[in-house]
Amino acid sequence: MPKKIQNFARSALVKPITINEVEYVKQEAKIVYLLECLQKTPPPVLIFAEKKQDVDAIHEYLLLKGVEAVAIHGGKDQEERSRSVEAFRRQEKDVLVATDVASKGLDFPDIQHVINYDMPDDVENYVHRIGRTGRSGNKGLATTFINKSNDESVLLDLKHLLIEAKQKVPPFLAELxxxxxxxxxxxxxxxxxxxxxxxxxxxxxxxxxxxxxxxxxxxxxxxxxxxxxxxx
Known part of the structure; x- marks a missing residue:
């Protein structure tokens, strides 16, 4: 993490532990692979996507597969966003699909798994996203999908963050x-x-x-x- 974020984490969190996994997933296979990733941990799970239309597509797909999911993004009105957030916070829903509107300012207890359907264009946004799990002495899992469509400079930053955190760097990322x-x-x-x-x-x-x-x-x-x- 950048030094500024490390200092904030030390002051605000108690023994945070996040395990990062980076998966190479072809663009057309990402939405199907989500179901497999959801099997890795119990709920609650946060899924982040960059585009509003992707959030809607993921949400619809999960509902069709029987997953209790809600979605929020800037295109939804405030009342609908509030209902979705409260249902997820009360654990009436297992999965929240969102754009970065949920990466800052919203607090959810006991998030077990953060899935980055898209790697964000800024490493700091990545840090904010995965920081939603692994709090209060609990272990958390963060899974990020990357492929050749991602900007190489962002992938290089991701590679070095994994190295600094002493996390496993997959071969396709280590080669960059x-x-x-x-x-x-x-x-x-x-x-x-x-x-x-x-x-x-x-x-x-x-x-x-x-x-x-x-x-x-x-x-x-x-x-x-x-x-x-x-x-x-």
Whole structure:
């Protein structure tokens, strides 16, 4: 995890443990493979997809297969989203399918499994997603589907996050190598997959940390302006 996220995790969580699994799944086979992944753990399970139409397609498919599932995304009205969230939180439904609207700001207890139907375009979003499981001293499982349609730079970041977390790196991901890594391999050094700089890894990248701090500052400023406007 980036240093900023590690610090937040240490302050907010108690002995979090997440086991990451990365699966190479062809695009056309992903929705069928979901059923097999759902057998790995008991509910509740969170499934993340990038597109609203994929969320709807997954939800419909699971319902047809007899899975107790609900879905939320930005295209659904607030009342429908609230009903779905509450049904999942009360464990009346076993599976919640969602876009990244559920990766931040919504708290669900005892999530057993997070499935990334799509690898997000930003590694920080990946960290937020899988952080929904493995809390309060419990073990959690995170499964991510990747294939050749994913951007190579994101896959390289994923590879280094798995290495840093001492997780198993599947062969098809381990074979990926950036130009800077190829150069560094000749000298036996390690560098950063985010900026390509020498002498540090992605978890200590000053450029990535500066970007995250800027984003956090912008969010804080927007919140302040919103509160100020509300006061008037």
């Amino acid at each position: 190598c950036s130009e800077s890594e190829k150069y560094l391999a000749l000298g036996g050094e390690h560098g950063c997959s985010y900026c390509g700089g020498l002498g540090h890894r992605i978890t200590d990248c000053p450029k990535l940390e500066a970007l995250q701090n800027k984003q956090a500052s912008n969010i804080g400023r927007r919140d302040y302006l919103a509160n100020t406007a509300a006061d008037y």
